[in-house]
Amino acid sequence: MSTLEEHVDVGVPIDKVWDLLHQVESYPRFVEGVRGARSEAGGRAHLDVEAGGRSREFAAEVSDRKGERMMEWRTTDPLDLAGSFSLQPIDENRTRVQARLEYEPGTIRDAFGGPRGFAQANAIERLVHSDLEHFKEYVEQKR
Template sequence: MSTLEEHVDVGVPIDEAWAGLHRVGDYPRFVEGVREARTEAGGRTRLDVEAGGRVRELEAEVSDRRGERVMEWHTTGAPELLGSFSLQPIDQNNTRVQARLEYDPNTVRETFGGPKGFAQANAIERLVRSDLQHFKECVEQGR
């Protein structure tokens, strides 16, 4: 498994950033490739993701450690992906959003296509950074 950690500082209070992470229907606005996202019973989320020229449905289980402001998730089928978002207040009006993603590079490449090795790791890093930047824009514009 490979682990990627990235963060972005957003210009909103921690409660607004937390609420933004939980608006699953907004995921297509800031997560590259997500065409539709919906919440289902039992803490499950379904995502229709377009990658490598095809659309795949992913299901993830999501859980919160609300007191710690940590949202954890993992896919329930292939590809196996694990992740979390941790929120830390910078001050009253700014929040750091830390994203952590654990994945098997070969499984991701087999599922979604794309380059191998170091090139794939760079592509995933760019994608996560871009998604975090889009999240920042989304929550800051929602004010």
């Protein structure tokens, strides 16, 4: 299992970032490849994703540790992905968003194609970093 951690600092108070992070329907605005997203009952989410020229649908279970400002998620189908977003206040108007992704490199390659090994890790790292930058732009526009 590979693990990736990235973070971005946003100029928005933690409560606002927390609320926007939970608006799953807005994910196509800042997550590369997500074409559609919706919340479902029971802490579930459904995502329509296009990557590597392939379209896939994913269901995920989402849980909150609100007191810790952490949202955890795990796919519930054959693609084994898990991750979390945690928020830490920098001051009253700035928040650090920490993303953690756990994945099996071979499973990602089987699902979406693309490079192997180090090249794949670099591609995933760039994608997560880019998504966090897009999230920063999104939440700062929503202030």
